[in-house]
């Protein structure tokens with residue numbers, strides 16, 4: 001009997017559907033529509049009685065390859081691609097929620113996810129409860145009455161707090177809620193939420209899956225029945241379709257994902273240790289460090305500390321800005337998961353829309369800098385940070 005192919009094999013081969021030309025690389029079907037040999041064939045495809053594509057808002061062969069490869073990576077029954085990570089989060093919530101429903105979420109969320117939960121959903125009569133994601137008692141209290149969905153991010157952006165996925169999955173089940181995990185910061189290589197009991201996993205493929213800062217994309221993974229019955233119709237009719245070109249870029253990104261994450265994860269660990277020992281740094285947030293409050297949990301549910309870390313410079317916004325402005329190799333950018341190392345000041349960029357009191361409660365202080373660790377040599381990044389921190 002043949003062995004099940006390993007992860008790296010699947011990330012290069014899975015989903016590959018060669019055209020009659022026998023191209024080596026996945027074909028890019030940059031087409032909005034499809035033609036039919038006969039009117040009867042068009043009718044059969046629309047009726048779902050014949051295999052084949054009809055319109056790229058509803059499906060496209062390049063997207064199909066990307067979705068199959070993502071599903072294989074995640075160990076999910078099915079995957080659906082979207083135009084961006086936010087399109088994935090938004091559609092996953094809106095496709096299943098109705099007025100009167102309740103959503104429970106961790107407090108520390110990506111800025112736009114926070115906006116959807118706290119600005120958009122309440123307008124439609126949906127109640128949203130935010131909890132300190134690191135506090136199991138807070139989850140238990142919030143989920144002791146029925147809810148439709150639970151949304152969490154772990155590690156959380158930007159302070160890398162760790163939420164116990166298995167524990168929240170258990171509580172969500174008793175509350176009748178579906179657990180959605182935004183797994184962007186952990187990456188599918190370092191954390192597998194479906195195995196820990198999550199129902200749905202969402203990604204911004206813009207981040208590590210592309211991994212080279214080229215294009216936007218998103219993906220939702222989970223049980224085939226839910227995706228086909230609930231999410232497919234919602235996506236088809238609301239239209240946040242991924243461009244075939246972007247799907248092709250993301251497919252190629254998946255081929256090298258495990259190699260990149262291995263290096264970026266190792267380099268992040270070295271940077272975190274360096275910053276922790278630096279006199280010009282007040283505190284480092286990295287789940288791979290023993291002093292991190294979520295370290296033990298991270299060791300249980302992740303295969304590494306991840307590729308993102310944050311640190312406090314002390315001295316408020318002025319010192320954080322001064323440190324950022326002195327960096328030469330690490331660029332100032334709010335993106336993450338790129339081959340290039342990037343530094344950002346969350347309080348004035350990614351999380352600036354969140355009211356200050358809430359922001360502080362999330363640990364996003366004025367002196368906090370987040371680093372997304374790229375593929376450069378660790379020594380060069382350490383030298384850059386060392387120079388920037390010397391005042």
Ligand SMILES: *Cc1c(COP(=O)(O)O)cnc(C)c1O
Pocket residue numbers: 084085086087110113153157182184185203204205206207216217218336
């Ligand atoms: C970037 C990001 C998103 C949004 O993804 P886009 O592709 O930018 O729309 C959602 N969640 C997390 C954790 C992110 O980092």
